[in-house]
Amino acid sequence: MKILVCINIVPDSTTRIKVSSDHQSVDLNGVQWVINPWDELALTRSIELKDESKGAITEVIVIHVGPKENETVLRKALAMGADSAIRIDSQPTDSLQTAKLLALEIAKTPFDLIICGNESSDYNGSAVGPMLAELLDLPLLTGVAGLYYAKEAFLALCVFDNFQQSVKINKPCIAIAHKGIALAPRIATMRGIMTARTKKIHLISNESLNSEIKTKWVEKTKPRQSCRLFTTDEIDELVTILHTEANIL
Incomplete structure (x- = not known):
């Protein structure tokens, strides 16, 4: 049995994020960069399952869509x-592009569970x-807060707002790891x-997947309105503006 874990690489939450000098983007x-925390927990539980299965689960493979510099993570x-690990050499611009690239690669190899x-x-x-x-x-x-191995199958505990359910997984499926799937x-x-x-x-090169996903254009919309903040020392000016310009007072 094989488990595939999809992982994303994100900025460390302790990293100080700066805006570029032209105020048009984020200065990277x-x-x-670190493994996305939710994906890290999913990977942790997958490795634990392999250890607990006593040889029934033979491989835990991670897959990622991103550039070469992400290989360090x-x-x-x-x-x-x-x-x-599998790295699809692309820099996706949105979730749909990421999902399509993952799907094209995953479809080539059967997995018993994708997390x-x-x-x-x-x-x-x-x-x-x-x-x-x-x-x-x-x-x-969705909401998989517990995942267990049991005789050539998986058992999932799915937790929601007002109820929880146990599901036996005996065919390939996608599980969304939630709080509780691993302690740490x-x-x-x-x-x-x-x-x-x-x-x-x-x-895996983008070209080898015969992906037709391309970015046609990226556009930043201009703000429709501006906002000004007033200090307590500018109350008189605020009252004047509300009276003469906004016609409120």
């Missing part, structure tokens, strides 16, 4: 215990997992760090 110089996933994190800590979209399930025509389990991220050991250097990162 000096930003520290992918090595951390390998150091945690993933057996290998995605609940959301990424940068955009908080919670979109890639459901989109991936639709594109691959696979069942989708797995810490890479020194041995894991050393062996990660020799583990394979399979490179």
Whole structure:
């Protein structure tokens, strides 16, 4: 049995984010990149399941869509215990593009379970997992707070606002990792760090997937209105503006 974990790489929450000098974008110089926390928990539980299955789960593979410089962080996933990694060499502009690229690659190799994190800590979209399930025509389990192995199948505990349910997974599906799936991220050991250097990162070019996904244009809309903040020392001016310009007073 094989488990595939989709991981995203995001800015460390402790990194100080700066705006570029032209005020048109984010300055990424000096930003520290890490595995998305939800994906890290999903990977942790996947590795634990492999250990608990006593050989029934043979591989835990991570897959990522991103540029070459992200391989440094992918090595951390390998150091945690993933057996290998797949990197699709592309810089997607939105969740749909990411999901389509993942789907094109995943469709080539069967997996028993595909796990995605609940959301990424940068955009908080919670979109890639459901989109991936639709594109691959696979069942989708959301709110997975517990995941267990049991005799050639998986058991998932799905938790929602007012109820929870247990689901037996005996065919490929996509599970969305939620709070509780793992107690804490797995810490890479020194041995894991050393062996990660020799583990394979399979490179998949965008062209080899015959992807027709391209960015046609990017446009920043201009703000429709401006906003001004008044201090307590400017109350008189505010009253005047409300009276003469806004016709409120």
